[in-house]
Amino acid sequence: MKGLKQKPPRFFEWLMRIFFPDNGMYSTVGDMHEQYTFIAESEGKSKAGWWYRYQVIKSLLPIPFHKLVWNLTMFRSYMKVALRNFQRQKLFTFINVSGLAIGIATCIIIGLWVQNELSYDQFHKNADRIFRVEREITRDEIDGRWPITSAKYKQALIDDYPEVIDAARFWRRTFSIKDSNGDLRRETLFAVDNSVFNIFDFEFLHGSKETALDRPKTIVLTQDAAIRYFGSFDIIGNTLELEWQGEYTPFEITGLLKDLPENSHISFEMLMSFNTYPKEAFTSWRSNYLHTYVLLDEVAQLDKINEKLKGFIDNRLEPEYGDLIVQGRSIHDVLKLYLFPITGIHLNPSENYELQAGGSFQSVVIFSSVGLLILIIAGINFINLSTARANRRAKEVCLRKTLGAYKKQLKIQFLQESLLLTVVASCLGILITLAFISFYDSIFSNQFPAVRFFSGYDILLFSGIVFTIGLIAGLYPAMQLSKFEPAQTIKGQFQSTGKKSNFRRNMVVFQFSISITLLIGMTIMYQQMSFINTKEIGFEKENVVLLPSRSSIVADRLETFKTKLLANSEIISASGSADLPGDAAYSNGNLHSHEGVGTHFSSILLNCDYDFIETYKIPFLAGRNFSRNLSTDTLGTIILNETAVGKLGYKPNEAIGKLLDRGDANNSLKIIGVVKDFNFQSLQYNIEPAAFMLSTEYITAISVRIAPGDIVKSLKLIEDAWESTFAGELFEHSFLDERLQMLYISERQTQTIIIIFSAMSVLVACLGLFGLAAFTAEERTKEIGIRKTLGATIANIFSHLTKDYLKWVLISAVIAWPVSYYLMTSWLQNFAYRISLNVWPFVLSVFTALIISLITVSYQSLKAAGANPLDSIKYE
């Protein structure tokens, strides 16, 4: 039969099958097929085809149209019902929305901050191929990470390894710069190779990327620096005078750079050409003071290169580092060379010689989890309140069911309601976030560290998250609400107690466990930070003014300056030194003992003049200070701290007169004094061995101890003495205690944020508790009325209503204690000096939670207990 071969248009037949399934037998499709065959035989195939298509379209078109119309109608009706419900139950709606809004705001704020932390150095096009050359040196069984290298690494790496496309050095220098008015400013800048512009994406506004810093004595400015010095961006070809080898020398400006983004671990306002320094100056492999960055080619693999770098140590470094090798070990045991990806530097900064105080991966984790926890608490409020109030909707649900609503439709209705609430809450949350950020910016002088640019991707992600929150929070209530059986409900059989209130109780316990854990964490962090602030650091940090200076004139005329200062009663003492507390940049060296062969240890070496130990008020345990009267003190004497003496195996007074050297037995150093341990670094680190050596030539800073009292007057005196002694030198000052505070900035930030957010979490949890208490009190109105009629006092009823909640809080405490104990113990491991955990934070936090929840619940309970029983019994 001819017709057998002819088939109706496939797509339309498929449509028919989809829309008229007919229990899988497709008799309708069959009828159409038969008719099609008939038309095809009588009137031709194409006519039959068109007929088929027309029939299908004609019958399908109304389907989507009707669906749309009905969905819209239902949507409008659901919205109307939802809004009426919200209006009728203002308190619950308020609690739900505000709790969620706070939760969402917290999440956005933390999300922005985390995004910023993770975005560091990603703006370079080749970010994943740029690495910093770092070394790891093991001294006395302790590993130290040294992100600095000598100037020779750069060329050697390019020569030895074809994978290294390019390399560049960053050498941090501080100069006095004379601006166009003749005023002096101190600037910290980097001396760099021109190849930095091939490796990093520092954007040029003017000038040539290829040649800007090729010639000696050329300099490149960012927009900020250009405005500061010239007030315009038209600066190419101008000059700036830098103090170069004692004289102010013009440096030509060859480029203008766009300001660097905040999220860069290298920050600068000026770059000068490395070639300004003669090549002959860099011959040593062991003078490590600059940062070397390399750009690898696209196929290079990090671990393979790091393996290959062992060869670099063998070929280039081993001859230089002979003294590091302890007997029986190879150089690879004590010295490692490796590449570190720049995108990881910010969250894993080196403790030594880092370019910028970094963040920490731990804070990112802590903050993210706190944000998530608060959101969970808010979500639980939502679920709890919705299910608690389910009974009020029971009649509506049953009426809808009786009138023919499917369970699915009811679920959709309640999900829509929760989505509506979530959307309102997230709009509020965004407002809160904006308010917070502008508040933060106005309170603290710096901007809130957050990405300020929202891409379409962010908005999409955010909407997705909001949608998910709405779905998850709404799912459980929707399932519960749509379950009501009409027959039972209309007869008046609600099941409001029993299993469901158990569920709510568990949720409240969970919320409070989180809140109490955060409270305990907050208290312990606070204790730890105040412990560090007040801990004896071994010297007196108050009332010390620091005056930095690199100029050789300062070292020359230091004694004159001191004499002038000390003529005033406001000035107690003054001292010049090469190092200051709080600097990570000490010189380190090995000290060898003359007695007991092979006894040696690594120590911080501090170069200072006669008055340093006195100025810092570091107490002596034995021996004496350097003395001006003994000319023998100028060479070959050393003062150690307790830890260093301990390394030698002496008691403080035994050590006096013993000899040490720095690897060369002919230049021995006599121990003339032992001081108490002092802590020059952040208390996160242990006290290291330290040694003072007398130096009056190499001075980079002057420390002045002033009498407490009129600081302004003392500063004026110091400035006058400075101007009259070092005319033309830039005067700058800072305070020692402020400088030391800087060491704890990242801990302080963590602490502040944790405190704010713990308070938030307690607030949100209490909001939920308040809602639940209000609900219970309302639901038990009749019961309370009957109790009162039968003679219960207000106190009876109050305790009857309240004790449940307090019991829940106590159960939460039992859960929170071990968790927070474990978490805080591991947090404290980060500190070399830490408090020992005692019971107080644990007790105190639970007590706080109890008090707050008691206040929250008692408002509702008292209201219910105080009501007139007559009204209560008539209630409903």
Place this chain on the structure above:
Amino acid sequence: MILTRSEEMLLLAVHRLQHDAYGVKIRLLMKEFTGKEMAFGALFVQLDRLSQKELLKSYLSDPTPERGGRSKRIYQLTTEGKQALIRTKKVQDSIWENVNGLGLDKA
């Protein structure tokens, strides 16, 4: 229950076709009755409604090749369907009884 004209025609068509009473054939017969094409959509809706009123019942035949391997849904009158037809016929007869002057005889 009195049937509408189209219900009456559909039920009669089903009855006349007996074991061949499925979509295509019913539609053909309806065209013979009225002289007009009936859309498949309209036909199925009507048949569905009559089935819901339990005037019709249906079963699926074995698949046949000329229908692309699909079954036929074959309709049959139920007892209620037959009674409804009879009732309708009676009512109509009584309406038409003794009608004069329309020129019925000439046609």
